[in-house]
Amino acid sequence: HAYMASNKAGTQELFGIGPLRSHPFTIRLPDPDRILRREYSRSGVTYRFEGDINWIYNPTREPGYQGDYDKEWTAWFTRFNQLATLTDAYRLTGYEGYAREAIYLIKHFLSVLPVPVAKAPSVGEADRQGHDLYLIYNELSTASRASAWVRGILSLVDSPHLTPEDLVVMLKGLYEHMLRMERHTAGTPNWRAVEIRAMINATVAFPEFKKSRQWREWAVERLVKEMDEQVYPDGTQVELDPGYHHLTMSSFYQSVDLIAQAGFALSQEFLDRLAAMGRFPIKISLPDGSLPAFGDHSQTTGSRSYRNHAAAVARLTRDEDEILWYATEGKEGRKPAYDSVALDWAGYYVMRTGWEKDDLYMAIKAGPFGAAHQNEDKLSFELAAYGERFLVDPGMYIYDSANPWRKYFVSSLAHNTVVVDGLTQYRRDERDQWVATEPNDAIWISEPDYDYFSGYYNSGYTDFTRYPSGSSQRKLRVIHQRDVLFVKRGVWLVIDWLTPADRSEHTYEALFQSLLPIVETDQGFVAGKGAGLTSATLGIYPVGTGLEKSVVSAQMEPIRRGWIYSAEKSLQPLPTAVVSQKAAGSTAQAYFLLPERGDQRQVSIRTLDVEGEAAIGGVLETADGLSITFIAQKRPGQTVSYRDLQTDGRLKAIISDGESREVIEIPAVEWKYTPYEDSEFQLADVELQDPERLGLSLLYATDFE
Missing domain, CATH: 2.70.98.70 (Beta-galactosidase; Chain A, domain 5)
Structure with a gap:
């Protein structure tokens, strides 16, 4: 305990942990105080535990709950997202009550749910107890909790309330989490990124662990491999979800930042790929800077979190162009040289x-x-x-x-x-x-x-x-x-x-x-x-x-x-x-x-009787003189026409407003693979395959983040 307290100041700084206030504040903070009362809220659902915490309790599964069952409550709660709220408040105020509760949370979790040796059962195989165990000890939950504990333990090492016995229990639990990650590696792309970050966090924070050097080398090797396997040449993460792109990107850049500060370096090629990841959100961003809700992303109107991610990538990659421009809302850097x-x-x-x-x-x-x-x-x-x-x-x-x-x-x-x-x-x-x-x-x-x-x-x-x-x-x-x-x-x-x-x-x-x-x-x-x-x-x-x-x-x-x-x-x-x-x-x-x-201006619409097979045409006219006329065909090659307007391309449009006239013609270009010539398409229908029979992994055959 004394060793940790006297030797971790530099490491605390690496992890952004502020100094511990020597004279405690008497003012309490509302969010950590709620946690002291063991009151937790997620997605509009609040529950307060009386006495010890029941780690597998899920209020959305209880009789009388009006909404749908949300298994993410269990996963979120046991990933210790709440721990940083307590430990940051402890460093800021010096109030030992926050430290005591943080120590209790880690120790009590380990006493009730010790790290299992076997891989957790899949959702399809599990009964209710096994299902809860899966949510708590799947690869993502294990890695997320390990990262939370690394920062939490570092924040507590100089607490006078922390006993040597407490420290041993918590470090042993963290070590067992690392062994579990080594034994049961994640299969899902964003999970693997979170797992790598947890490995790097733990090995940089606690090089005293017997396997730290081996784990760190393994994690860095995997980091380079995952960047190559998970990120397309255009910078997009393979899940194609803007939210999980950011989760993966943040796991990558946090890992890079930490190992760089600890004296290690990655290649310029890796940093170039990271910069490409940083440009992807900019390319698809809406005019207000937010992102479309594709995949499992949610509708949001704010862009601050995305810009914070961009700022981190700009700093690490030394970008002075569009990533910095996006991060600073145009105050620095240069806007993209492209539009579409x-x-x-x-x-x-x-x-x-x-x-x-x-x-x-x-x-x-x-x-x-x-x-x-x-x-x-x-x-x-x-x-x-x-x-x-x-x-x-x-x-x-x-x-x-x-x-x-x-x-x-x-x-x-x-x-x-x-x-x-x-x-x-x-x-x-x-x-x-x-x-x-x-x-x-x-x-x-x-x-x-x-x-x-x-x-x-x-x-x-x-x-x-x-x-x-x-x-x-x-x-x-x-x-x-x-x-x-x-x-x-x-x-x-x-x-x-x-x-x-x-x-x-x-x-x-x-x-x-x-x-x-x-x-x-x-x-x-x-x-x-x-x-x-x-x-x-x-x-x-x-x-x-x-x-x-x-x-x-x-x-x-x-x-x-x-x-x-x-x-x-x-x-x-x-x-x-x-x-x-x-x-x-x-x-x-x-x-x-x-x-x-x-x-809207007064508008009239007409459908045209276009000559040619698989063709369509129409006209939009407004009361103030705007006119748009088009003809188009499904596949180019034949000539389609309406009166004197004709094309053998994909589409032709005439736009006029009384002062100017613009003609747009899309040539007879084709896709690489033409679906209309697929012999299989001659079948009236096709067999629907079962993902489970195809041997797809748990993530793909079920449904989890």
Whole structure:
């Protein structure tokens, strides 16, 4: 104890632990005082323990609880996220009550739940007790708790309340956690990053451990390997989730920072890859600096935490350009030299007019399924303009794959894509769709005046309640091709091409979800805060034959639609515009998306009778003279026309406003792999594979962070 107290001051500084106040404050702090009362809150659920803590207690599982069971309560609580609140307060105030409780928490946990030797049972194999043990001692929980304890123990070594016996118990428990991590390494990408960080934390903090040098060398070797395996050349982490990208990136940069301060160094190549990770969030960021809610990310309006991560990466990589610019909200560094950008490996395509808060923005998700935290959301998008976030992804729901709401939120039914016969996309059973081995197969053209994207989904549709495992059911085979033209003067044109493998009639529904009110009009929809207000609006104007339109919100029957799981952890209505049609054989429908700084102008929409097979055309005209006319075809090569407007390319558009005339023609470019020539597509449907029968890991076959 005396050795630790006198030899850990430098190490405490490495971990950002402030000096211990020699004369205690009499003022108490509210957050640590709540922990002293053993009162804990997560996601709006508060529980106070009377007497000793019951580490496996979960208030969301108790009779009378009104919400859904949240297994993350158990995981969060036993990862000791609350420990830093106590120990930081102890260093700041010198109040020994905080130290006593922190020591109690670690010792009591170890006495009740000693580190098991065997690997925890999987969720599918476990009974209730085994399930709790899995949540507490899976690889992520073990590593997270170990990191929390490293900092906690370092914060307590100079406490007069800490006895040598206490210190031995806590260090022994930490050592056993390290042995467990060595024996049972994580399989999930972001878990492995957290595990490496825990290894480095412990070995830098306590080189006295017998295996510290071996563990540190192993962790650094794994760190380099994980950067290579987890991060695409475009800087995106393979889970394709903005939140877990940041978790992985922060684990990487915290590890780099710590070993650098301890006298070790990594290659410039590694730091360059870390800088690429730091640029990814900037490339997909909305005009306000926040990130789209793709994957299991949640809808957020703030950007401070993302900017803090960027600041750390900028410091470590000595970036003086866009990462620093983003971190400082433009006060330092240089803004990106690009506006629109394609992340070819991740399959993110971002269209924007610039980097100001009122610029126009769309992010399209059109790449691989992802290594974890996947949603069935290919070809979905978010859209913002003039300071408003108009079309959104509703984000995640509680991690409980048995819950119908979880099934809904990961399905296509909760995304801005096309729903076929009320069914969802389903790629979970196609392992080769998860992680990219080459750049994404999509068409991307970016010019000063316009951007163009074309991508497709070709993996079949099934009942959303089948998530996450498969069954003997067969998937309905329909190709969904989505083309997007962004005219940078201020309008998007989205075209959906639907091609079934059978000759039956199908119902196709395109969804447009907004946090703002949506009103149906004669010509389409208007999303915004209401007529007469100065805030911006978005017009959604369909083009096609036989189309029907509706606005739904908080709907349960005949299909769940129009819901978001809010930041306050409750289900809330989400206004959703729906454009639908029933058709047999190939069909198409299109939509003009017109943002305005105020109310929508008077608009008229016409569908054109285009000559040519698998073609569509339309006109948007406003009362003040704006006119946009387009013709397009599903596959280029033939000549399609309307009067004197013709093309053998993918699309041709004429934009005029009475003063100028602009012609945009997308040439006859194709994807690398054309799904329409796939012989398998001739089948009416395809077998739905069961992930468990395919031998996929626990993460992928169940559902956990």
